[in-house]
Amino acid sequence: MQASSSDPFTAARPRLFSIAYRMLGTRADAEDVVQDAWLRWHGSDQAAVQSAEAWLVTTVTRLALDRLRAAKTEREAYVGFWLPEPLVELDERTPEAFAEQAGELSVAMLWVLERLAPEERAAYLLREMFDQDYADIAKLLDKSEAACRQLVHRASERVQREQPRFDVPREAHLRVLQRFVTAARSGARDALQALLADNAELIGDGGGKVPSFGKVLQGAFRIANLFFATFRRAPDAVLYRIATVNGEPGLLRYVEGRLESAQAFVTDGEKIHTIYAIRNPDKLRGLPQQP
Template sequence: MTQNGDHIREFEQARPLLIGLAYRLLGSRAEAEDVVQDTFLAWSGTDRDVIEHPRAWLTSVCTRRSLDVLKSARRSRTDYVGYWLPEPMATGESATPETDLMVSESVTMAFLLVLERLTPKERAAFVLHDVFAMEYVEIAGQLATSEAACRKLVSRARVNVRQAGNTKPAPRDLQQCLIDAFQTALRTGAADDLAGLLARDAVLTADSGGKAASILGPVKGAERILTFVSRALPKFWSGYSITVAEINAQLALIVRDGPAAHAVVSFRVNADPWVSEIMVMRNPDKLRGFDLPD
């Protein structure tokens, strides 16, 4: 194999790690792929012989680029139309080998939403240390700060994560019950089973980015959610196909109009366990990965 071939092979071996890192930092698969591509270009233009630890070098470049994108994204999200949700990603059988590192409790929608509360450096330090098990001294070099500062960043981030409540996937049997109950409410209008799973103060949120018809504000309270799911949604989704898939390490629903993904429905479950949030992704820019081939 040529030297250039070795260069590419080394990068491809690190790609799952880089995708997993960038996705957690950005909450967007599309942005993560762009960051990893930028990292590859930097890697291709560098003399490999001067790089003592290739994986550390790649992680460092990917982290810095992600932070640049994250700072810009946070500014643009202040002008975002409606509610913002992370871009969903398949993590089940339909996922690609590149997403192997995504299947964990640190990729649930709930976890990604908690990360949104953190400052960019808190987010990076926490993900690098608590998710990817990197040492503080290594993280300090990547973030251009001191080891003591990194410890403080991670400590503050952990407080926010703990205060957010449960971010882990729900037990699998509960996930299936929830999927069944939601589909029953859509199909028949009978919402008793779903009512037995919702927290009283549950919310239903939707992300359209102003690019698709959707609610702009949250639907608050179990009673209002039940009415919306059993009466309003069936009118909008009549004739659409609905399939079950593992998305962000939990069972979710994909609603399609022909081959085109119309919505992805995900759920957040408290430690109680009660469903605290139903999340509906309607932004077409975030649904492209769920379209079927023509």
């Protein structure tokens, strides 16, 4: 995909990727949608387009919505829990940084969005994260403005109900993770448990490719035991690398020199409330496979 710096597509591309990724949760699908939009843009009568950005946003959203509807059936048959393909930054100058420009990107948010119907997800994202007018959303979804307001209202209620919200500075988030890594590396089970909220949860995604839990693992004691067991099996073979996972501090875990999982965390700055462990190797392909 090539375009000159003066091409409106180039300026809009970060936003287009942000929309597509938040709709679909995978980099490959988002890139495919953006590529398709690029082809359509360069095959269109650009002189007749009043607003290039509006045209591109509409096109990408419709393409992503069609793809999400098709993917719903596949994801319902997915083995275990479906978590998004992580966007990981090891250097803030990497291209993934643009995905943060339009708002919330966390794995926790995408976990909730995955439970919305495709049109609810599109309406919510366009309104709450990309500040689109209801008139534009209605036109895009071929619904009335009142119906779109209702879609956004229902989606907002679910997001607020299901997503833990903690206003935690990045530095505090990092401090908690650093303490967690220290405890996990040394096999300090009590220290691990002390860092976890009593009702902490761990949600794993193995996709049927690698072992994972078929239900949410609950409780500080059980989760601490899980990390302690990993340490005991291979105390010298487990390495944690702090990285930015979907815009927030997270971890890459390597076992015997190979990437085993990308982990995202919900924390209040003192305790860890949720761990999302993405283990499906298909979703880890674009990440550094060795520490």
